Amino acid sequence: MSQENPFIFLVDTILSIYIAIMLLRFILQQVGADFYNPISQFIVKATQPLVGVARRYIPSVKKIDTASLALVFTLIIIKLVILFSIAGYPMDAQQLAIRGLYDLISLVFDIFIVALFVQAILSWVNPDPNHPVSSLLRDLTFPILNPIRKFMPAMGGIDLSTLVGLIGLMFLKRLVLSLFQML
Secondary structure: OOOOOHHHHHHHHHHHHHHHHHHHHHHHHHHOOOOOOHHHHHHHHHHHHHHHHHHHHOOOEOOEOHHHHHHHHHHHHHHHHHHHHHHOOOOOHHHHHHHHHHHHHHHHHHHHHHHHHHHHHHHHHOOOOOOHHHHHHHHHHHHHHHHHHHHOOOEOOEOOHHHHHHHHHHHHHHHHHHHHHOO
16 A cells, blocks of 8 residues: 555554554453553543444453454454555455454554563663553563563573563564465
8 A cells, every 4th residue: 555645644543543452452351451550441431432332232252352352353444444445456355354364463463562562671760560551561461471481580680581572472473474475
């Protein structure tokens, strides 16, 4: 798609931000993040209008908020339809579904990679552990870092688990997304 078109830039930016916020809501629920955190409260309030409607029609499956996940995928498809329409590229339903799934998986990896990276940067300045950002990042990255820390404890007071997590996630992202190249 042409990056020179300002409408593509505007639509892509606005929808991508909202999609990321919606996906963050889903991920934070899955990792059991503190929903009294002010950042979590913002995410819930920003996404509640759509999630509230979707939950009437899409039930949760066990502890998985399928309504939020379905909304993320639907918003990605809507974004792609709008962007490809503006750019003048035709796309069939199968291509749209594959590209939507590709974008969803890529965004999930990106959220965790950015969270680990920001947490690593913040660790250099020793932030307040009770700060809402630190707390939320800890909740978000715990499922990734905890297993790594069990097998790789801090060496000489230096915790390399974040670096291992970043490298591992980047590798997995490339591996999983390369499977889409075969489709």
